[in-house]
Amino acid sequence: MTLKFDQAIFYNGNFVLGPLDLQFRAAAVTVVIGPNGSGKSTLLRAAAGLLSAHSGGARLQPEQPRSAHAQLEHSNSARAPTRRSDEDLARMAPAQRARLLSFVPQRPESVAGFSVRTSVELGRVAMRADAPRVQLAMQRTGIAALADEPVGHLSEGQRHRVAFARALAQRTADSQLLIVDEPTSALDPSWTRALANELRHCASEGLAVIVATHDFAFAGAVADDIVALSQGKIAATGHACDVLVPHILQPIFTIPFRMVEHLAARPLCLPLWSDDTQPM
Amino acid sequence: MNTRREKFGWVVLSLLFAAAIACRFLVGRDGAGQWTFSLPTSDSLEWRIGALLSGLLAGAALSLSGIYLQTLLRNPLASPFVLGLSAGSQACVAAAYWIAAIGGPWLLMGGAILPATVGALLALAVTLYFGRAKGGGIDPISLVLSGVIVGTVAAALASLIEWLLPLEMRPALAGWALGRVPEVPELSVVILTTITVFAAIFIGFRGGATLDAMGLSDDESSSIGIHVSRVRMYLVLGSSVLAAVATALCGPLAFVGLIGPHMARSCVGPRHRVSVLAAAISGSTLLIAADAVRHFAPASTGRLPVGVICALAGGPFFLVLLRRGAAKAWMR
Numbered sequence: 001m002t003l004k005f006d007q008a009i010f011y012n013g014n015f016v017l018g019p020l021d022l023q024f025r026a027a028a029v030t031v032v033i034g035p036n037g038s039g040k041s042t043l044l045r046a047a048a049g050l051l052s053a054h055s056g057g058a059r060l061q062p063e064q065p066r067s068a069h070a071q072l073e074h075s076n077s078a079r080a081p082t083r084r085s086d087e088d089l090a091r092m093a094p095a096q097r098a099r100l101l102s103f104v105p106q107r108p109e110s111v112a113g114f115s116v117r118t119s120v121e122l123g124r125v126a127m128r129a130d131a132p133r134v135q136l137a138m139q140r141t142g143i144a145a146l147a148d149e150p151v152g153h154l155s156e157g158q159r160h161r162v163a164f165a166r167a168l169a170q171r172t173a174d175s176q177l178l179i180v181d182e183p184t185s186a187l188d189p190s191w192t193r194a195l196a197n198e199l200r201h202c203a204s205e206g207l208a209v210i211v212a213t214h215d216f217a218f219a220g221a222v223a224d225d226i227v228a229l230s231q232g233k234i235a236a237t238g239h240a241c242d243v244l245v246p247h248i249l250q251p252i253f254t255i256p257f258r259m260v261e262h263l264a265a266r267p268l269c270l271p272l273w274s275d276d277t278q279p280m
Numbered sequence: 281m282n283t284r285r286e287k288f289g290w291v292v293l294s295l296l297f298a299a300a301i302a303c304r305f306l307v308g309r310d311g312a313g314q315w316t317f318s319l320p321t322s323d324s325l326e327w328r329i330g331a332l333l334s335g336l337l338a339g340a341a342l343s344l345s346g347i348y349l350q351t352l353l354r355n356p357l358a359s360p361f362v363l364g365l366s367a368g369s370q371a372c373v374a375a376a377y378w379i380a381a382i383g384g385p386w387l388l389m390g391g392a393i394l395p396a397t398v399g400a401l402l403a404l405a406v407t408l409y410f411g412r413a414k415g416g417g418i419d420p421i422s423l424v425l426s427g428v429i430v431g432t433v434a435a436a437l438a439s440l441i442e443w444l445l446p447l448e449m450r451p452a453l454a455g456w457a458l459g460r461v462p463e464v465p466e467l468s469v470v471i472l473t474t475i476t477v478f479a480a481i482f483i484g485f486r487g488g489a490t491l492d493a494m495g496l497s498d499d500e501s502s503s504i505g506i507h508v509s510r511v512r513m514y515l516v517l518g519s520s521v522l523a524a525v526a527t528a529l530c531g532p533l534a535f536v537g538l539i540g541p542h543m544a545r546s547c548v549g550p551r552h553r554v555s556v557l558a559a560a561i562s563g564s565t566l567l568i569a570a571d572a573v574r575h576f577a578p579a580s581t582g583r584l585p586v587g588v589i590c591a592l593a594g595g596p597f598f599l600v601l602l603r604r605g606a607a608k609a610w611m612r
Contacts, residue, residue: 045499048499048503049503050499050502050503093507094502094503094505094506094507094508095505095507096505097503097505098503098504098505099505101503102503102504103499103500103503105497105499105500107497108496108497108500109495109496109497109500109611110495110496110611111354111492111495111550111610111611112609112610112611113545113549113550114492114495114550114551118492118551121489122489122492122493122496122504123504125489125490125492125493125504125505125506126504126505126506127505152609163500166500166504170504
């Protein structure tokens with residue numbers, strides 16, 4: 001299903017985000033970029049249904065049927081009751097929402113005394129316990145060996161992986177969305193790469209994955225779509241190849257960018273530290 | 281690590297609990313007023329069982345109130361005494377006595393529990409209001425500061441009201457206000473406290489995972505499916521009622537509600553499924569032990585209020601927690 005913002009406006013304190021018209025595709029990774037204070041975290045919280053819209057709102061909608069045949073099937077779907085999911089995420093009961101989406105905040109917090117396993121198991125708090133899934137989530141994030149360690153003993157990067165493992169453990173058959181706020185800031189390159197692979201994997205299983213980041217190498221490596229924000233408004237949106245280019249990024253971040261390469265159709269467009277425009 | 285350590289913790293806790301009960305059961309005064317260890321005689325048996333029951337219930341209720349407040353506020357320094365709930369209860373009960381003294385004793389028909397609950401809720405509301413940082417977040421130390429001030433004001437209010445009471449009503453209230461474990465507890469209070477304590481333990485056992493999830497940031501607990509504001513409201517109500525029944529039974533007792541949860545967690549770990557029951561047992565152990573220790577005071581001074589022992593033992597504990605930066609180390 002697609003996550004849709006329809007002329008949505010959100011307030012977060014004095015900050016205004018929107019009006020936004022946006023779609024986050026299923027089975028794709030959408031990377032949200034933008035300068036500090038441009039509204040990335042607000043957008044992600046809104047997408048996770050954690051922020052009530054002033055108007056509009058975040059809704060999950062079934063994919064538009066493409067063929068006439070599909071349309072026909074859609075119209076006589078008397079046996080399928082109206083999907084409850086076509087509802088403002090912020091108004092949904094938390095337990096119901098938790099089945100549809102998982103969210104990893106920028107600064108995860110947990111009780112320092114909880115073991116890693118207990119922390120990851122919390123992802124299943126509103127649903128049936130699922131020990132194999134918890135174990136798998138810990139393995140995929142490389143924290144299985146730390147399972148009995150208290151969270152307080154871990155480094156920041158490891159704690160980020162615990163929070164990400166919790167989001168993976170939370171997945172159900174109904175899951176549609178995975179939202180991750182700045183996951184790479186505390187990760188070393190090898191875990192950044194592993195995370196990128198994991199996010200691609202989740203998208204390939206049909207989730208709409210939304211990630212905010214300042215890491216352009218990471219963005220280029222995972223993104224199908226890009227949403228670039230500036231001062232609470234959409235500055236640019238589209239396919240990664242079309243947005244991650246110097247002439248679009250430069251006005252948004254007000255520093256020069258340089259296209260480094262296209263690796264397997266993945267754009268690598270990096271900020272320049274000096275105004276020197278010599279080829280690297 | 282968990283199961284092995286947890287089992288060991290349960291053994292330690294049970295032994296301490298049994299020792300405290302045995303101590304309180306055996307300690308007493310002989311004819312000369314000197315303390316002795318002896319099996320109770322037929323007249324003192326009933327008293328000792330009454331005192332044990334009071335200590336068991338009030339200690340458990342205080343400690344449960346403490347663990348729920350600590351969960352609610354994600355603050356290891358929180359407890360019904362530190363946040364002013366006990367003093368709030370005390371002030372409201374004193375006010376109820378005063379109203380009954382003016383309007384007639386039938387006004388106190390409901391007993392002390394109702395005014396105690398109102399007082400605890402009021403005190404918690406005021407503490408939360410003033411302890412909240414401007415941005416909306418709660419700073420653990422400001423919260424404690426706000427609670428201590430609310431508690432001081434409420435205790436002063438209680439003293440003022442006591443002073444307004446007719447002379448013949450003062451001694452009963454004054455003894456209660458210092459904290460004492462009654463040897464002949466009021467039946468209605470005992471029944472209500474028992475129900476509250478068992479309900480609180482049951483909720484901790486069944487809702488353990490939900491309570492654990494309250495330890496995450498608001499965004500995280502909401503996104504894993506917790507109705508955060510609803511659970512908070514239950515925690516506010518629950519911890520207030522628990523503090524109120526304990527205060528109605530034993531008067532305002534310091535620090536049992538703070539040490540109990542810490543003792544429980546250091547024995548069986550922080551998961552609520554086990555730590556809530558452990559906290560109840562720890563609280564009972566602490567209060568029963570304090571009530572036993574009380575008897576070793578020189579007889580010439582009369583009955584030493586148990587509240588004095590609690591404050592003497594608990595105050596330093598709080599300071600150590602503060603010094604160790606417990607409030608900051610709690611969350612990662």
